Amino acid sequence: MNWFGATDYWLSRLVFQRGLAAVYLAAFVGAALQFRALIGERGMLPVPRFLARVPWRRAPTLFRLHYSDRFFAGCAWAGAVLAAALLAGADGLLPLWGAMLLWLAPWVLYLSIVNVGQLWYGFGWESLLLEVGFLAVFLGNDEVAPPVLVLFLLRWLLFRVEFGAGLIKLRGDACWRNLTCLYFHHETQPMPGPLSWFFHRLPRPLHRVEAAANHVTQLAVPFLLFTPQPVATAAATLMIVTQLWLILSGNFAWLNWLTVVIAVAALDLSPLHARRDLPAAPLWYEIVVLAVTVLVAVLSRRPTRNLLSRRQSMNRSYDSLHLVNTYGAFGTVGRVRQEIVIEGTADTTPRPESDWLAYEFKGKPGDPRRLPRQFAPYHLRLDWMMWFAALSPAYARPWFDGLVERLLEGDRDTLRLLRHCPFPDAPPAHIRARVYRYRYTTWSELRATGAWWERTYVRELLAPTRLR
Template sequence: MSMEVPAWLTAWLAGDDYTIAREILERGVAALYLVAFVSAVNQFPALLGEHGLLPVRRFLRHPYARKQPTLFRWRYSDRLLRAVAWTGAALSALIVLGVVQLAPTYVFVPVFLIVWFLYLSIVNVGQTFYGFGWESLICEAGFVVAFLGAWDTAPPITIVFFIRWLVFRLEFGAGMIKMRGDRSWRDLTALYYHHETQPMPNPFSRTAHLLPKWWHRVEVLGNHFAQLIVPWFLFAPQPVASIAAAVMILTQLWLVLTGNFAWLNWITIVLCFAGVSDGVWSWLLGGADVGRFGAETVPLWYAVVAVAVTVFLVVLSWPPLRNLFARRQLMNASFNRWHLVNAYGAFGSVTKERYEVVVEGTADDPYDPEARWEEYGFRGKPGDPRRVPRQFAPYHLRLDWLMWFLALGSRDSPWFEVLLLRLLEADGPTLKLLRCDPFGGRAPRAVRARMFLYRFSTHAEKRETGDVWVRSEVGELVPPVSLRSGQ
């Protein structure tokens, strides 16, 4: 005998006007998980694998590592890593296609949480190569979005609003860290430099950098408006919340157009759709009936789950909330090992000059003044002055990003010495991380690293030389090193 549950018990929880938002959130976050897992397959073994630059097995000897929630806590192998990553990629693809959403919610939620935990397992052993704010962001987003449920339930409105709280922390946190961190954000000059000095420029970055200074000041003002004022309106009634979401989406698209920030901008765009209601979609489509994706009510059992999860996440929100208004605000900080309800922020300070580490090898005697040195080409970071920067985001080139930090004087760079060793060994997986191996897979006799100052060429310089970059040598970072004794 079944007992019917009064509708009023769960009616308040049904976010039935956010079914399109749910589709975008679930499929969009899953698509970025797919990118992240493929990135792990392609890069993790060479960077962190059995023969990597920072081997996971060595990391797991530390007590700190053994406390992390990860499938690799007791055993790591490159084969297991690939199995984890490909499994996560396959499940992510099924969510992107909408297959898993056809199953009951009690199936959908565990599947999405499996995707989340598989990636969390990778992040928690990724060390400095996974020490980016958007790693915590995708972990938090995956956990929360999982509880939007499948088509047999309406999306719980408390989960929808928690995603807005995530966007608020992401955007407002980034705005506050800028205002506290660097005078150039306060005097509106930050973008005189940022397009040129950002970690990985894209094809449009030089054009953006060469725009008039008045435009760069407008950009900074727009950034402050979008990050410090607009996020508050995510919690306003419709259509105000949708307008706030649209403003943030547009500003993020400008960042997509002008730089390579892995999936940071893309996942922010996806999460912003938590503020856009089905009614607004209908208005945008000229009053068309957009329909509903799934049920319009929340089953009682799932209402209990959704409320419990919301309460759990709200309790975890106190440290990041306090951090937002702290004088010494933390940027991209996790307050628990599960990377849930984190503090975010980016570019609290702006680099005003661009330095690049150029790695070279030679087949000649490295101490012969006539030795011919050949440059190793990286996929994303600037090298050859004539090469136009490429677009890679949302794909994440981890080695290239760490090379940018190295040029800034990063002290946490033991991996770089190992990189030079792997180049001396002509290690195949390491060479695959690069765009160009000047020795065609053969081992060089010696390698070295030099430091250069880079800047974008002016329009006149580009017409005269064809160069995108102008570079000048600053000094030697690593003198010639060789595997041969005495050299």
């Protein structure tokens, strides 16, 4: 390995690039399939209305030039095609500058989507994908060895992801300090997976071991990323194992998958392949990589100060291009799970004996007898926001009324976001929303009833409502 190119990391780069392309593909396909009801021209939070009130410098996007649902769909599907091409290795067929442009294109497209996505795109993994995607532009192809500086920047990013998540836990909820958060987490997390019930039913001493291991992996191991090999590889491997454990226990869109991809870039996979002699990097490429390194170093000041602050922010971007961000997850853990159940009736005048039928969502808990499904890395945005709405109805005020209105209209784009609509022929006359407390059943309750959840009525969130 010379001062610029790390020849031994060409396989790590290859696996990283293909993994990142797969995450891009999931992100673009999700955007294309879900945007119309969320941010389309007739969506709950329309893009044109957003662009009219937000200045360019706060939200740079291609949609400043033109917006229509057809143009947005074209951008999203174009991003999916580019991601598929990168997944197939198209960057290896181009000269170095062409490969860089090919990696730049999905980053520009996804940045344009995120910057008009509003609340629906306010998740930390959106910024993480953009930050990783930006660095990937400068990682090169088979014409050059992977630049040492870019590999270092990827480790710096992985450090911030893990260490930031560890600090926010330690500074946040007391249950992380006394190792009891996992008594509740698997039950109250936003999107349980098919194995979450079983994780919740693990013995409590094992939950304490999980919490302690999490602190070690996120607060101590990240520093080992900057040590010589094979220690750095061991540290990255431990992080990958931890992320795979999290993938099994819940649905966190592509957060865990992308973290695995970043960690791959820190692995020394040279024992798995024959040595390759790659050409020396051209001078212009070295200058570009040096400039990007300086830029990231300068932009890292505020995220670094945030890490050291007692008032640490979680999942925050400091620039509108999302180049260097701060990350974190589950600074607090809920002890009780509440869910909003939306129901409709065909009765023109609701009565106590009216037949109320529930809308079922794809991912979030609804029918107590339905085992949660695995969706990650695909991101069910409406399901996630319904979890936030149950925590704080005020958080859902900008869009919840729009959701109800579209259900009353029988809007096809909105109904496509759901698993089941109980009114296939005509929309209901009235809709209501009720809050229930959900808890996992015990082993004996599961055997007796076949239900994974037990739910108890809490209160009415929205009284029976009809279209005006």
